[in-house]
Amino acid sequence: MGWFRSGLFWRTFLLLSILTTVSMASWIGMISTMQRGAKVEQTAQLVISVVTITHAALTHSAPELRRELLFELVSNEGIRIFTLEDSDVVDPPPDNPLMPDIARIVREKLGADTQFSSSVNGVAGFWVSFKIDDDKYWLMLERERLSGLTGVQWLGWASVVGVLSLLGAALISSLINLPLARLTAAARDIAQGKRPAPLPEKGSKEIIGANRSFNQMVDDLQQVESDRAVILAGISHDLRTPLARMQLELEMAQLGAEAREGMQSDIAQMDAIIGQFLDYARPTEAATFVTIDISGLLEDAARAAERLPGMTVNTDIAQDLLVNGNATDLRRVVNNLIENARRYGQTPGTGATEIDISCRVKPTGLGKRVVIEVQDHGVGVPDDQIEQLLKPFTRMDTARGQANGAGLGLAIVERVVLRHNAELIVSNRQGGGLRIQILLPLAE
Structure with missing residues (x-):
């Protein structure tokens, strides 16, 4: 069974x-x-x-x-x-x-x-x-x-006919399963950010129709990616150029210290929101994947986080763990998780933030996985609202305290993790706070 x-x-x-x-x-x-x-x-x-x-x-x-x-x-x-x-x-x-x-x-x-x-x-x-x-x-x-x-003769003839029938059944099953296996492999390539080879448009009319529709969908997605790249370039130029000009004019304006700091904060917030939009829409190409020392990347991110005011970072990182991926995107994921913990994971009653970062190897049914874990010591999120955290433009402000942003941090993390053929697990930490785990395939 x-x-x-x-x-x-x-x-x-x-x-x-x-x-x-x-x-x-x-x-x-x-x-x-x-x-x-x-x-x-x-x-x-x-x-x-x-x-x-x-x-x-x-x-x-x-x-x-x-x-x-x-x-x-x-x-x-x-x-x-x-x-x-x-x-x-x-x-x-x-x-x-x-x-x-x-x-x-x-x-x-x-x-x-x-x-x-x-x-x-x-x-x-x-x-x-x-x-x-x-x-x-x-x-x-x-x-x-x-x-x-x-x-005995009846059994012999029945065995010969049975073996030939089983071989025929295996051949028929292979022929039936082959087009679906190709379609599954192509869909998996798309999920990993790859462009699959066109599926053969031959066979029965149902297979021809399905493969033709899939090939057309791949072409349409490629066109959407190209159009999005153009739009992103336009957004970056058309929005950030006026922001830079506003920042320059603000520096030259005769304003009080309080008004200047408020306007600078607003400009910085708008620039961060634009950056979140660009990060969320930017594709992760599998062709850019290389072997990355994820242990060193996490240690660098932890050292940078310790320099922030009011931050305490506890690390338990195994050495020399390698994964395949895009170094820039994985660094962005780790920084987003740390920034998320800094903004929303303040320890109640202290005003300070404590973060635990760990990395280890864990055997799974799909092979060895590198488990990255980032935890804060805040108030956490209600269990029935954890799934909402991964949706774009969602912020659990009522549970996690007020913060600025577009609510795209964890949505960006999830998109990048899926493109790396990895798994994202979000749960509450025992004792309070949010725990985020990322399971990445261990590189050979």
């Missing part, structure tokens, strides 16, 4: 195998039923014919020629004639489902006193009794002349 649930190939293969087995069993049963009557009649007529011909030959032959006749029957026909004695050791007839019907038909022709045996005096064969006047005789036929396919 695990194989049955694991994928379309095994599911199709198992269903085809069951169908083939049931069909074979039905055919064998039907053939056996249809052949039973014909087999009984054929065997009975053979026995009757042999006994009748032998009886006639012995009756009408001269006494001096009977020995020679018996020799010819043994040599050429495999028929032996013996005198029936009361002292003969007679075994029961052959244990065959057809034997009762054969015996009934033969006795109807040769007489009700006809006897059958599978062995007489230790000699195995198919024995039938008959009479010539008052003398009784045994006629022995070789079993090979009466036997059809044995159970």
Whole structure:
């Protein structure tokens, strides 16, 4: 059942195998039923014919020629004639489902006193009794002349047909599963930021239609990415240029210290929000992935965070852990998590922020993963609202305190993590605060 649930190939293969087995069993049963009557009649007529011909030959032959006749029957026909004695050791007839019907038909022709045996005096064969006047005789036929396919032969043929059927089922399952496997691999490439090769537009009309639609979707997504790059460049130029001019004019204006600080804070906030929008929309290209020393990257980020006022950073980072990814994007992820903790994770009643950063290797079902963990000691988030944190433009201000920003920090983290084929887990820390885990594949 695990194989049955694991994928379309095994599911199709198992269903085809069951169908083939049931069909074979039905055919064998039907053939056996249809052949039973014909087999009984054929065997009975053979026995009757042999006994009748032998009886006639012995009756009408001269006494001096009977020995020679018996020799010819043994040599050429495999028929032996013996005198029936009361002292003969007679075994029961052959244990065959057809034997009762054969015996009934033969006795109807040769007489009700006809006897059958599978062995007489230790000699195995198919024995039938008959009479010539008052003398009784045994006629022995070789079993090979009466036997059809044995159970071993039936099993052998059934095994050959079964193996060929299973190979055919495997081939059919592969052909059915191949287009879907290609589509799954292409969709996985898109999820990882890669541009997949065009899917072949051949096969059945359903496969052609699905592959053609998928190829068109890939082209449309590529065009959207190109258009977005142009828009991002426009936003960066059209918005940040006026902000820079405003900052310059503010420096030259004759304003009080309080008004100047307020306007500078507003400009810095607008510039940070624009930066968040750009980070959220910027694609992470898999082609830019390189091997990164994630341990060193986390230590650098921790040292930078310790220099911020009111920050305490506790680290437990294993050394020399390597992952594949975009160094700039992963650094942005770590900085976003630290900034998130700094803004929202202040320890209640202290006004200061304490952050725990750890990194270690953890074996999983998908291989070894590097687990990055960032925790704060704040008030945390209600459990029923944790999923909302990952949605764009969402801020849990009521739970985490007032802060500036567009609510894109964790949304940016999630987008980058997914493009790195990693996993993001958000939960509350025991004792208060938010815990964020990132599971990255360990580089070879």
